[in-house]
Amino acid sequence: MPKIEVNEEIFYTLAGRSGGWKNRDEFEEALVCAKAELDEDSDKSLPAGERTLKIELNDTNRPDLWGTAGCARQVRMYCGGKRSGYDFFSQSGSVKKTARKVKVQESVKKVRPYLAGFVASGKTITDPMLRDMIQTQEKLAWNFGRKRRSISMGIYRISLVKWPIIYKGADPDSVSFVPLQWDCPLTLREILKQHPKGKEYAFIQEHEPVHPLLTDSQGFILSYPPIINSNDLGAVQVGDNEIFVELTGTDMPSLTLAASIVACDLADNGFTIEPVEVEYEYDTPMGRSVIFPYYFQEPVFCSLWRIEKFLGEKLTADECVAALERMGVKAEKANDAERGQSEKTEGVRAWPPEYRNDFLHAADVMEDVMIGRSLASFKPQRPADATVGRLLPITLFGRQVKEIFIGLGYQEMIYNYLGSRKDLVENMRASGEKIIRIFNPMTENYEYVRDSVLASLMSSESISGRSAYPHKVFEVGKIARLDESENYRSATRQYAGFLHAGTDANFNTAAGELQTMFYYLSREYEVEESDDPRFISGRAAAILYNGKAIGVFGEIHPEVLENWGVTVPCTGGEIDLDALV
Numbered sequence: 001m002p003k004i005e006v007n008e009e010i011f012y013t014l015a016g017r018s019g020g021w022k023n024r025d026e027f028e029e030a031l032v033c034a035k036a037e038l039d040e041d042s043d044k045s046l047p048a049g050e051r052t053l054k055i056e057l058n059d060t061n062r063p064d065l066w067g068t069a070g071c072a073r074q075v076r077m078y079c080g081g082k083r084s085g086y087d088f089f090s091q092s093g094s095v096k097k098t099a100r101k102v103k104v105q106e107s108v109k110k111v112r113p114y115l116a117g118f119v120a121s122g123k124t125i126t127d128p129m130l131r132d133m134i135q136t137q138e139k140l141a142w143n144f145g146r147k148r149r150s151i152s153m154g155i156y157r158i159s160l161v162k163w164p165i166i167y168k169g170a171d172p173d174s175v176s177f178v179p180l181q182w183d184c185p186l187t188l189r190e191i192l193k194q195h196p197k198g199k200e201y202a203f204i205q206e207h208e209p210v211h212p213l214l215t216d217s218q219g220f221i222l223s224y225p226p227i228i229n230s231n232d233l234g235a236v237q238v239g240d241n242e243i244f245v246e247l248t249g250t251d252m253p254s255l256t257l258a259a260s261i262v263a264c265d266l267a268d269n270g271f272t273i274e275p276v277e278v279e280y281e282y283d284t285p286m287g288r289s290v291i292f293p294y295y296f297q298e299p300v301f302c303s304l305w306r307i308e309k310f311l312g313e314k315l316t317a318d319e320c321v322a323a324l325e326r327m328g329v330k331a332e333k334a335n336d337a338e339r340g341q342s343e344k345t346e347g348v349r350a351w352p353p354e355y356r357n358d359f360l361h362a363a364d365v366m367e368d369v370m371i372g373r374s375l376a377s378f379k380p381q382r383p384a385d386a387t388v389g390r391l392l393p394i395t396l397f398g399r400q401v402k403e404i405f406i407g408l409g410y411q412e413m414i415y416n417y418l419g420s421r422k423d424l425v426e427n428m429r430a431s432g433e434k435i436i437r438i439f440n441p442m443t444e445n446y447e448y449v450r451d452s453v454l455a456s457l458m459s460s461e462s463i464s465g466r467s468a469y470p471h472k473v474f475e476v477g478k479i480a481r482l483d484e485s486e487n488y489r490s491a492t493r494q495y496a497g498f499l500h501a502g503t504d505a506n507f508n509t510a511a512g513e514l515q516t517m518f519y520y521l522s523r524e525y526e527v528e529e530s531d532d533p534r535f536i537s538g539r540a541a542a543i544l545y546n547g548k549a550i551g552v553f554g555e556i557h558p559e560v561l562e563n564w565g566v567t568v569p570c571t572g573g574e575i576d577l578d579a580l581v
Contacts, residue, residue, distance in 0.1 A: 006068040007128040008042045008051035014072035016081045033078035035059040063144040064355040067136035069265035077328040086354050088273040090291040098275045106281040107169030112212040115167050116259035116292040117246035120271040124241045140258050151249040151258050152226025155236045158244045162216045169210035177221040178231040197228045252285045256294050257357045263293040264355045295354050301336040302365035303347035310366050320348045323372030328353050338362045394494050397581050398476045401496050404520050408513050410474040415456035418446035424455045427563040429533040434481040449480045453497025453574050461501050462564040470502030497574040507539045510553050510571040551575035
């Protein structure tokens with residue numbers, strides 16, 4: 001979980017408690033609203049301005065809390081402070097004109113296509129403030145930005161910049177400049193090989209023929225995103241009072257949110273935020289011209305019925321609105337239908353704050369009602385019903401399937417349910433149409449929820465080439481797929497997957513083992529030819545139960561084997577166990 005170090009004096013001031021809390025217990029109780037706890041108290045022997053608090057955040061879906069201003073903002077509002085107002089945001093119907101522009105050229109589209117930025121002025125940067133900016137920059141880029149791959153951030157001394165700023169693609173061997181903390185010019189390629197930051201983040205750009213570059217109108221280089229700033233324009237110092245903040249990346253919504261978080265943090269610190277217009281030479285999800293900071297959130301409605309069901313206590317709409325306001329969420333009473341529902345009912349409509357994007361469902365509104373009301377306000381109750389614990393039918397059925405696989409000579413495996421697009425889609429020759437992508441993943445290795453067990457089994461076979469053949473492995477576990485007919489627009493199913501690798505692996509062997517399994521399960525089934533791209537055409541079959549396709553099996557396609565580095569023939573398949581119960 002993220003940990004942040006905050007200057008005690010600045011944190012207390014921004015939280016509206018310049019004198020701090022009476023004791024540690026009260027302070028930790030206030031931190032609960034940010035799902036945080038005090039990891040290490042400050043050294044009271046130091047001067048007040050030099051004391052540092054270490055705070056651990058127990059959730060990763062609130063990147064706005066990963067800085068001093070963001071965490072203090074949440075605590076301040078929870079403890080009765082007013083909701084911060086940010087009048088510098090643009091959105092549809094209320095666009096603010098600005099003379100400061102960034103022009104994004106077509107040449108950068110394929111390598112790192114999106115940019116957001118704004119100007120912050122009117123406040124002198126102090127040493128603690130600069131260190132906090134750097135911490136926020138690194139936390140957002142490392143955790144939320146997947147090690148700078150999807151989001152990176154740069155800060156520049158605006159007094160040296162000539163507008164408009166140009167964001168373009170460049171030849172990595174022909175462009176050179178003096179990078180930050182360096183004393184001689186290096187080409188972009190040399191930066192990746194010689195500079196410490198270049199070596200650390202070379203994996204992002206080293207294989208690209210064109211690299212991104214940020215310059216001013218006179219051609220002076222600001223930075224080489226997402227690697228390093230220049231040593232002159234990009235060297236912000238204590239005492240500066242006007243800066244340009246830019247963020248580049250590959251995911252527009254996440255980039256826009258990160259820019260909003262930084263802008264709100266600087267505004268809370270006393271800066272005046274001035275918008276910047278970014279003009280693209282190509283289409284983006286937000287158009288060809290976007291003025292940042294940009295508010296792109298949609299309101300979310302939550303019914304009182306859901307709040308009562310989840311929290312076990314009946315609350316009025318006014319109580320829910322008051323609780324949401326303590327969390328910094330603008331809300332109002334409303335009569336509407338929740339997303340995916342058609343029936344209107346009484347509830348509350350909430351507008352996510354400019355710095356948040358975690359309101360994906362009505363349940364997220366309910367959670368903020370719960371936290372804003374305070375957990376201690378809910379009276380504990382003993383269960384009214386006496387119940388007996390027992391296993392679900394699908395669990396018992398899954399155990400029966402496991403026993404049959406083991407009897408057939410298979411070894412059970414257990415895998416993560418999350419994976420990368422490369423493993424779950426590209427390596428399997430799949431379309432990825434129904435695969436679920438996590439909105440703000442911590443890393444691209446766990447960015448998607450698996451929609452098949454076969455990819456997990458292939459990952460084991462890819463590193464088992466030195467073991468004696470045959471290899472026979474299986475797993476009984478969950479998969480999830482997009483399904484518009486479901487309330488949550490996704491369906492979770494219990495699947496059994498199996499894989500046989502070796503010279504004796506062929507369609508007839510797999511068909512025989514499948515027949516054995518259904519015999520011991522006392523189920524009748526049929527098969528028909530399948531065109532599943534993961535298998536060899538003409539050597540794969542769909543499994544039908546009561547006339548409905550519930551699975552597939554066959555010989556794995558050679559391209560799939562090559563993608564995984566597997567050198568022997570493989571057969572495999574998977575079955576929807578929920579359909580058989």
